[in-house]
Amino acid sequence: AGTAAGSPLLLRHYAVESLPHQKSHPPPTALKSVGSFAAGAVAPHPGLRPAVESKEVAESKEAAGNKLVESYMQHAAYDTEYLESLKPTHLTPEKMHQRIGLGVVRIARWSFDRATGYGPKMTEAKWLQRMIFLETVAGVPGMVGGMLRHLKSLRSMQRDNGWIHTLLEEAENERMHLLTFFQIRQPGPLFRAAVIAAQGLFFNAFFIGYLLSPKTCHAFVGFLEEEAVKTYTHALADIDAGLLWKDKAAPPIAIQYWGLNKDATMRDVILAVRADEACHAHVNHTLSKLKPSEVNPFVTGASQLP
Amino acid sequence: AGTAAGSPLLLRHYAVESLPHQKSHPPPTALKSVGSFAAGAVAPHPGLRPAVESKEVAESKEAAGNKLVESYMQHAAYDTEYLESLKPTHLTPEKMHQRIGLGVVRIARWSFDRATGYGPKMTEAKWLQRMIFLETVAGVPGMVGGMLRHLKSLRSMQRDNGWIHTLLEEAENERMHLLTFFQIRQPGPLFRAAVIAAQGLFFNAFFIGYLLSPKTCHAFVGFLEEEAVKTYTHALADIDAGLLWKDKAAPPIAIQYWGLNKDATMRDVILAVRADEACHAHVNHTLSKLKPSEVNPFVTGASQLP
Numbered sequence: 152a153g154t155a156a157g158s159p160l161l162l163r164h165y166a167v168e169s170l171p172h173q174k175s176h177p178p179p180t181a182l183k184s185v186g187s188f189a190a191g192a193v194a195p196h197p198g199l200r201p202a203v204e205s206k207e208v209a210e211s212k213e214a215a216g217n218k219l220v221e222s223y224m225q226h227a228a229y230d231t232e233y234l235e236s237l238k239p240t241h242l243t244p245e246k247m248h249q250r251i252g253l254g255v256v257r258i259a260r261w262s263f264d265r266a267t268g269y270g271p272k273m274t275e276a277k278w279l280q281r282m283i284f285l286e287t288v289a290g291v292p293g294m295v296g297g298m299l300r301h302l303k304s305l306r307s308m309q310r311d312n313g314w315i316h317t318l319l320e321e322a323e324n325e326r327m328h329l330l331t332f333f334q335i336r337q338p339g340p341l342f343r344a345a346v347i348a349a350q351g352l353f354f355n356a357f358f359i360g361y362l363l364s365p366k367t368c369h370a371f372v373g374f375l376e377e378e379a380v381k382t383y384t385h386a387l388a389d390i391d392a393g394l395l396w397k398d399k400a401a402p403p404i405a406i407q408y409w410g411l412n413k414d415a416t417m418r419d420v421i422l423a424v425r426a427d428e429a430c431h432a433h434v435n436h437t438l439s440k441l442k443p444s445e446v447n448p449f450v451t452g453a454s455q456l457p
Numbered sequence: 458a459g460t461a462a463g464s465p466l467l468l469r470h471y472a473v474e475s476l477p478h479q480k481s482h483p484p485p486t487a488l489k490s491v492g493s494f495a496a497g498a499v500a501p502h503p504g505l506r507p508a509v510e511s512k513e514v515a516e517s518k519e520a521a522g523n524k525l526v527e528s529y530m531q532h533a534a535y536d537t538e539y540l541e542s543l544k545p546t547h548l549t550p551e552k553m554h555q556r557i558g559l560g561v562v563r564i565a566r567w568s569f570d571r572a573t574g575y576g577p578k579m580t581e582a583k584w585l586q587r588m589i590f591l592e593t594v595a596g597v598p599g600m601v602g603g604m605l606r607h608l609k610s611l612r613s614m615q616r617d618n619g620w621i622h623t624l625l626e627e628a629e630n631e632r633m634h635l636l637t638f639f640q641i642r643q644p645g646p647l648f649r650a651a652v653i654a655a656q657g658l659f660f661n662a663f664f665i666g667y668l669l670s671p672k673t674c675h676a677f678v679g680f681l682e683e684e685a686v687k688t689y690t691h692a693l694a695d696i697d698a699g700l701l702w703k704d705k706a707a708p709p710i711a712i713q714y715w716g717l718n719k720d721a722t723m724r725d726v727i728l729a730v731r732a733d734e735a736c737h738a739h740v741n742h743t744l745s746k747l748k749p750s751e752v753n754p755f756v757t758g759a760s761q762l763p
């Protein structure tokens with residue numbers, strides 16, 4: 152073994168006029184899992200494929216000129232019956248770290264609702280402002296947790312046991328929520344300043360919190376997502392009462408990401424977003440009960456608490 | 458639409474004695490893309506599947522009791538001919554940011570080689586120390602870049618255009634290199650202290666550098682990975698000369714991650730690691746030529762410079 156690299160035959164066979172830094176670089180033939188690709192190239196980065204691949208998605212991609220690629224973490228296409236049947240849930244806190252997490256969420260929600268005037272009567276503009284603002288914050292915890300566990304795995308040279316990807320996926324999912332709502336409303340400069348300030352504060356707070364107590368942070372996110380499910384359930388009620396987005400079409404990015412039908416509406420989008428939030432609540436409550444060194448039960452596709 | 462949630466029939470049909478926070482939570486039926494799963498559960502987190510799925514991988518997983526799951530970003534199984542034919546490459550720097558990146562790499566390599574006594578005569582222990590130490594550092598840039606682009610996308614509410622996943626995937630890939638080498642040698646306390654210090658320094662330096670100039674940082678990583686390809690080519694030569702790891706078996710985690718044969722050796726592992734580093738060099742040189750707002754050309758599986 153190990154002589155093929157020196158074979159002049161092989162080198163000649165693949166000789167190409169390629170880019171400067173590739174000139175001494177015999178190209179690959181094929182990646183087993185990807186198929187053949189152009190000569191003169193190094194192996195393309197694998198794993199980059201759109202989140203959901205279905206007939207509907209293929210159609211919506213084509214309709215959008217195949218230019219909507221943004222998310223590469225696989226996302227399930229939900230069953231309609233499941234989406235409609237979902238309801239707000241509440242975990243009764245038992246341990247101290249859960250009580251702290253719930254307490255922080257209650258204070259945060261109470262202050263935020265007062266400051267922004269959340270209530271039974273919400274205009275479309277108010278709904279979108281709320282959703283956009285909260286989703287710019289919601290994408291932070293998963294990224295912070297994933298990054299800190301990655302760095303810990305590197306410096307301790309220990310296995311992560313499957314947490315990182317679940318956390319990064321949550322972060323990506325929240326970012327897709329944000330980009331979806333942004334398609335419908337683009338906020339002004341004052342709002343943008345508030346978003347930047349909130350990220351600066353929350354990123355640092357969550358970073359320090361996660362270093363001190365990952366369990367408390369996951370409990371916090373679990374209870375926060377319970378609130379998100381409540382809020383999106385309220386939005387759905389408003390949609391069904393005809394107060395919000397009467398038959399408004401879903402943006403193409405949402406159709407592609409969740410694998411919705413081509414004629415999907417914002418109601419379908421909110422259903423999918425709510426299901427995502429319910430998933431995050433469940434996942435984070437589960438993780439908050441584990442030691443950081445335990446195996447992430449979701450890595451094997453398990454959907455029950457361990 | 459929207460009445461299924463209120464149907465007592467549906468609720469009864471799925472009634473389960475479930476966990477406290479699930480008591481008002483009608484379970485899903487099925488995820489279109491995942492298949493049916495246990496009643497009483499929220500949708501399992503999708504997208505968690507082992508990196509490479511092949512017959513060999515299934516065998517090696519079974520041999521390891523299916524407990525080796527660690528990486529969930531898809532990784533290609535390389536073609537043997539490609540692996541053997543790969544050679545060190547060098548991109549001639551043209552722009553100022555590339556010259557700076559190359560300069561930093563040269564200083565870093567020169568100092569590190571002197572400090573650790575790298576040279577033509579390397580013992581097995583020296584090889585492993587070098588590989589483990591460098592891989593604990595190599596996993597940092599992708600995570601920092603991915604995180605900063607994620608946060609930027611959130612606070613600017615703009616599309617990322619597909620960079621995040623490529624960067625996170627690089628970070629995960631380097632972490633898998635580390636965990637692989639760690640199977641063969643577990644370093645002592647002094648070494649561990651050096652790793653922690655190096656991460657503290659390098660994480661902060663790269664974080665600030667990436668905020669100042671992502672292009673320079675990607676050029677730096679590109680040239681760093683060129684050095685990694687050189688070093689692993691040197692290691693391969695030592696293996697082929699019988700100086701290193703004579704027919705030493707590959708650790709199970711490596712067999713699973715790269716989809717190697719059950720009887721793969723460390724030579725096969727180093728071939729795969731070298732191909733990964735060549736991929737990172739190519740990807741980072743490419744990204745260093747783009748504006749951060751441009752589309753990542755690797756998102757569509759492209760393997761050529763744009």
Ligand SMILES: [Fe+2]
Nearest residue numbers: 286289325328
């Ligand atoms: Fe969200």
Ligand SMILES: [Fe+2]
Nearest residue numbers: 289376379428
């Ligand atoms: Fe959320």
Ligand SMILES: [Fe+2]
Nearest residue numbers: 592595631634
């Ligand atoms: Fe590496």
Ligand SMILES: [Fe+2]
Nearest residue numbers: 595682685734
């Ligand atoms: Fe590398």
